[in-house]
Amino acid sequence: MSLKEKVVQGATCMCNFGTTPDTLKVLTQTKYYLNDHEGKKKLAATHKDIGATFEKNTFGPCKKQPIPGGFKPCQAIITEWCGYYEKEKYSPPDGYILLEDSKATCPIGGKDCIKIIKTGQIGEPTKKNLQNADSDLQSHVNPVVDMKNYDKKLENKSEI
Structure with a gap:
């Protein structure tokens, strides 16, 4: 895990087959915060954050779903994450922490089609x-x- 950032709520993600990024929401836990001085905004994201776990739940038109005159709108659904850190587990939800190079699988885009652009961590000097x-x-x-x-x-x- 050397020098890799952990992923938190508010991370920016992008699909290889979409046109616009979306923001990750942590829906599986409300207890563990990272890089958040007051512990109110930056929930730790884990590999258990699957399903419709984005703010808009879309990455724009999906290039994997052509229709006459364009593409069907993406409906972002995560079925699994890979590349998470297996030495750090949060319970509940019994999830391993996501890292900046973790990738997600979508049933339409396939394995590892969703990547993390920004981890969501922002330095907050005290x-x-x-x-x-x-x-x-x-x-x-x-x-x-x-x-x-x-x-x-x-x-x-x-x-x-």
Whole structure:
């Protein structure tokens, strides 16, 4: 699993035979959150997240289903996931965590036709991260913010 991101609710997925991406919804559990400071948005996605588990449940017109004048609309249904991390299991739903290179199978598109474009993880810096930041490095990365005096400004604002 070295250096692979775990997949969370809000991940962007795409089918090889569709034209538009869709967003993954975690419907199998409400307990385990990843990379979410408040534990409210980023539910961990597992290989048990199958069925109609996308926000729109479509990837646009399906190139596997031609009709006169175009293609039938996709009806995204996942029958199985592969490439998940078998050393990390969440119970319930007894599911293994999905990784950035996990792929899903659709009954129409076939094995591994759905891939993950973005894992859904977004860095959320906290006050503790700012306190531990190397001020010299941060002055080069973000010269607008004066990290040496940033903590003092935070303390002054909390006193108001």
